[in-house]
Amino acid sequence: xxxxxxxxxxxxxxxxxxxxxxxxxxxxxxxxxxxxxxxxxxxxxxxxxxxxxxxxxxxxxxxxxxxxxxxxxxxxxxxxxxxxxxxxxxxxxxxxxxxxxxxxxxxxxxxxxxxxxxxxxxxxxxxxxxxxxxxxxxxxxxxxxxxxxxxxxxxxxxxxxxxxxxxxxxxxxxxxxxxxxxxxxxxxxxxxxxxxxxxxxxxxxxxxxxxxxxxxxxxxxxxxxxxxxxxxxxxxxxxxxxxxxxxxxxxxxxxxxxxxxxxxxxxxxxxxxxxxxxxxxxxxxxxxxxx
Amino acid sequence: xxxxxxxxxxxxxxxxxxxxxxxxxxxxxxxxxxxxxxxxxxxxxxxxxxxxxxxxxxxxxxxxxxxxxxxxxxxxxxxxxxxxxxxxxxxxxxxxxxxxxxxxxxxxxxxxxxxxxxxxxxxxxxxxxxxxxxxxxxxxxxxxxxxxxxxxxxxxxxxxxxxxxxxxxxxxxxxxxxxxxxxx
Numbered sequence: 001x002x003x004x005x006x007x008x009x010x011x012x013x014x015x016x017x018x019x020x021x022x023x024x025x026x027x028x029x030x031x032x033x034x035x036x037x038x039x040x041x042x043x044x045x046x047x048x049x050x051x052x053x054x055x056x057x058x059x060x061x062x063x064x065x066x067x068x069x070x071x072x073x074x075x076x077x078x079x080x081x082x083x084x085x086x087x088x089x090x091x092x093x094x095x096x097x098x099x100x101x102x103x104x105x106x107x108x109x110x111x112x113x114x115x116x117x118x119x120x121x122x123x124x125x126x127x128x129x130x131x132x133x134x135x136x137x138x139x140x141x142x143x144x145x146x147x148x149x150x151x152x153x154x155x156x157x158x159x160x161x162x163x164x165x166x167x168x169x170x171x172x173x174x175x176x177x178x179x180x181x182x183x184x185x186x187x188x189x190x191x192x193x194x195x196x197x198x199x200x201x202x203x204x205x206x207x208x209x210x211x212x213x214x215x216x217x218x219x220x221x222x223x224x225x226x227x228x229x230x231x232x233x234x235x236x237x238x239x240x241x242x243x244x245x246x247x248x249x250x251x252x253x254x255x256x257x258x259x260x261x262x263x264x265x266x267x268x269x270x271x272x273x274x275x276x277x278x279x280x281x282x283x284x285x286x287x288x289x290x291x
Numbered sequence: 292x293x294x295x296x297x298x299x300x301x302x303x304x305x306x307x308x309x310x311x312x313x314x315x316x317x318x319x320x321x322x323x324x325x326x327x328x329x330x331x332x333x334x335x336x337x338x339x340x341x342x343x344x345x346x347x348x349x350x351x352x353x354x355x356x357x358x359x360x361x362x363x364x365x366x367x368x369x370x371x372x373x374x375x376x377x378x379x380x381x382x383x384x385x386x387x388x389x390x391x392x393x394x395x396x397x398x399x400x401x402x403x404x405x406x407x408x409x410x411x412x413x414x415x416x417x418x419x420x421x422x423x424x425x426x427x428x429x430x431x432x433x434x435x436x437x438x439x440x441x442x443x444x445x446x447x448x449x450x451x452x453x454x455x456x457x458x459x460x461x462x463x464x465x466x467x468x469x470x471x472x473x474x475x
Contacts (some may be wrong), residue, residue: 024342057364
């Protein structure tokens, strides 16, 4: 009996001491789980040509200047493509953290483009769990080069191209991210009957971080068969993202000349097998816009 | 005999009850700022948890790194991705105690200056931090505030040479918390 009481007493004395020395914060009990959203699956809102699952942050303007030099197989006389350049100057603006608008102008076919992109699912863990991030994208392009056949009746609508895309992706680890983008490109005017006005394609992209500020990116766009004329190929691009404070430099090799959807999905002619690739870069600089 | 034993046990329990003078918050405010040549950096967190044991003078703080809010979204992304690596080290904690416990009477309303010493863990690195804090006791609410600076390098937070002019080597930390009595 006495022993029992002694034990009881010692528990009473020492238990609180032990607790006091342990973890004061544990007294608050289990933490309420918070929802943690995955961030920075890709460094910018583009993988290379394809839109990534990232949006431009709200009230942030991302100015993008992109270059594709000529084909590397132009040889020495073309300095391996460096003599020629195709340029797109554009800007993406985050209206909110989920809604981005963008405009741009490409030297390739003197094309103006604009898009809207809305992120409707965000990958998260904790209180709310969501395995993927998903966004919808709608873009439009206006080709302003002179008509190919000025003699016939030409309609303004023939200059227009539309792209609808869904971007579905996941940041698998702090280093590895992957995404898929089912896409349809609508062309109001095509050259021959054998070409489809609506082109279905599936894009896939990955990024692997090499260091904190450098990652390697790759993307491939598979165009479903029998939609394009002979000679058009699937777009394949490989490159690096290098981040320095407010800038992201994307250096890459790609067989696509155009930097907008209707171009790099349906009008890619370069052939990787015989050096039909461009060296290119995108420079992205963000500005926080206050009003 | 048995009676005395019983009263002893009762006394022990009662004493423990008195010992349990703990105050807490889940809405502590922690902010930091640094002004380097090129860029001013500032971030706020309003969800720090803290428990202060007024009996022993021990106190603890914990804060989620991802809950720091910056004015610039890109800064916040870099803070989490490149500097604090918040996926790997989601929390910062402080475990310490009042050095001059005797000078602070938590049972009586008033303003007290205190010295606090303890271990701060940030980015997976633990360092000893000594600072002064002010405790204001008013109708069973303890308000505490403290300011101190930490060296970024002490916590193995690497600043690449390219942006070394944008980020100060020393960061000012401001802590403010209103603690309520913890009823167990």
